[in-house]
Amino acid sequence: MDIDYAIRKDEPPTITETSIPDAIDLYEKWERSNRLSMMFIKTKISAGIRGSVEQHNKVKDLLKAIDEQFATSDKALASTLIMQFSSMKLIGIKGVRDHIMHMRDIAAQLEALEVKILSYESKVIGYGTLIDGLYSIELQNDAAYNSMHITAGLKRCVVNEESSMLWHRRLGHISIKRIKRLVNEGVLSTLNFADFETCIDCIKGKQTNKSKKGAKRSTNLLEIIHTDICCPDMDIVSPKYFVTFIDDYSRYMYLYLLRSKDKTLDAFKIFKAEVENQCGKQIKIVRSDRGGEYYGRYTESGQAPGPFAKFLQEHGIVAQHTMPGSPDQNGVAERRNRTLMDMVFSVASSNFTIKKLRDTSSVPRATAAAIATAFRPDLARSSAH
Known part of the structure; x- marks a missing residue:
């Protein structure tokens, strides 16, 4: 008996009063193959898939519905994997190898689902130091950094000792008047005040209320x-x-x-x-x-x-x-x-x-x-x- 006949062949015309014997035999063969194929598929697929697929009387319609259900599951799985991949976080230095292996495993699953992960050229934007489980990235203000340093060679910079901004920071962010007074009194050497600009760190750290005046000194x-x-x-x-x-x-x-x-x-x-x-x-x-x-x-x-x-x-x-x-x-x-x-x-x-x-x-x-x-x-x- 050709059990998969109904899968390979289209449904023949239904039997009528004018049908010839050969047409009747062909339809009965298709109908028997269709019934057995439906029974075989329903006994082999999982209860979860069987319950989520609508009822069908033809094996081809049933197979098409199962394919569509699997396609929806693949999309849901791909969405879940992408969410996991984008939200992964490295915890501690010791878990770097496991973290990389887990990322590669998710990437392989996405590739099997025909989801492409685009790669971009990496570019170093800064260096960080691991402090209490967090990476602290030091980003310098280019203008302030350049005014306090002098290029010495291709990769090395040295401190510009004549920078007034540098001494402003070294002395705890004192005012430019006090720096000039120290220069005039010979405590500091001659400085270049052209690079002195508004210090954002002073504004952040020195906000204060109105002061009261009129006290007498000793x-x-x-x-x-x-x-x-x-x-x-x-x-x-x-x-x-x-x-x-x-x-x-x-x-x-x-x-x-x-x-x-x-x-x-x-x-x-x-x-x-x-x-x-x-x-x-x-x-x-x-x-x-x-x-x-x-x-x-x-x-x-x-x-x-x-x-x-x-x-x-x-x-x-x-x-x-x-x-x-x-x-x-x-x-x-x-x-x-x-x-x-x-x-x-x-x-x-x-x-x-x-x-x-x-x-x-x-x-x-x-x-x-x-x-x-x-x-x-x-x-x-x-x-x-």
């Missing part, structure tokens, strides 16, 4: 010392805080790194011993906020002085505390903290590391150093390389 060294503690976002292994002591007359500053706030008194004792010995004067007033490290605790009966407040009382130093919620009353220390943090944010924004900044974060002003110690700093020696 007339002698060590009459008033402004102090405050700041907690920048540093590494866990590094000191968490820093404390500043600023002379009101000269604006000269001492900065000490602290691992905890309870070390504030130790830093002040070191500061007090040095400045009083060097200047031959006594500290008269210390102005600070009402932080626990300075003020102590406030109880129902009044102030419960802490170690710092007791030390000031024992040495006859007047403690001036700001009112709660009024940081502007300790504006000198607050502004200096802001200046230091502006340096941190601006330098960090321009792709310098905060770690390097810690060694040069308290570069003294030439005028403040001259007033307080008659010392002129040599910035050329302490420049960052």
Whole structure:
């Protein structure tokens, strides 16, 4: 019996009253082959495909419907593979080989489904460093980078030491006026100010509120010392805080790194011993906020002085505390903290590391150093390389 006859041959004319015996035999042969072929196909295909294909009475129509169903499945599979291929992410360095093999496997499946993956010429646009599972790509601003570097050969660039923009960044993004003053006083060598332009990092890092004016300054060294503690976002292994002591007359500053706030008194004792010995004067007033490290605790009966407040009382130093919620009353220390943090944010924004900044974060002003110690700093020696 020719079971696939109905697949190979078209359906003959149906039997009528006028059909001849040969036509009747041919139709019955086709009809029997069609019925057996339908039964055989339905028993062999999976239940999922059989349930998703419409019912047909002719084997050719059934085969065509199955082909169309498989074509739809191929499109869905291709769409899924393309989605997987485009959203694949590399996690860690150790999984690079598995990542590449998985990509090749998906590409092979897509090729079998006649889906072409176009390839383009690769071009290096930057280099990245893997930090905590993420690649950090360093992209330089061409204008600023070119002004701070000089081409030396085909592939090597050296730092342009005469660039005013370079020294602006090295000194914590100070103003062009201060740079020119340092040049005039001989602290810096002659610079080229033609390359100095608006610094976007300064705009990002130095936004501030309106300042209040009208305060009176001291007339002698060590009459008033402004102090405050700041907690920048540093590494866990590094000191968490820093404390500043600023002379009101000269604006000269001492900065000490602290691992905890309870070390504030130790830093002040070191500061007090040095400045009083060097200047031959006594500290008269210390102005600070009402932080626990300075003020102590406030109880129902009044102030419960802490170690710092007791030390000031024992040495006859007047403690001036700001009112709660009024940081502007300790504006000198607050502004200096802001200046230091502006340096941190601006330098960090321009792709310098905060770690390097810690060694040069308290570069003294030439005028403040001259007033307080008659010392002129040599910035050329302490420049960052």
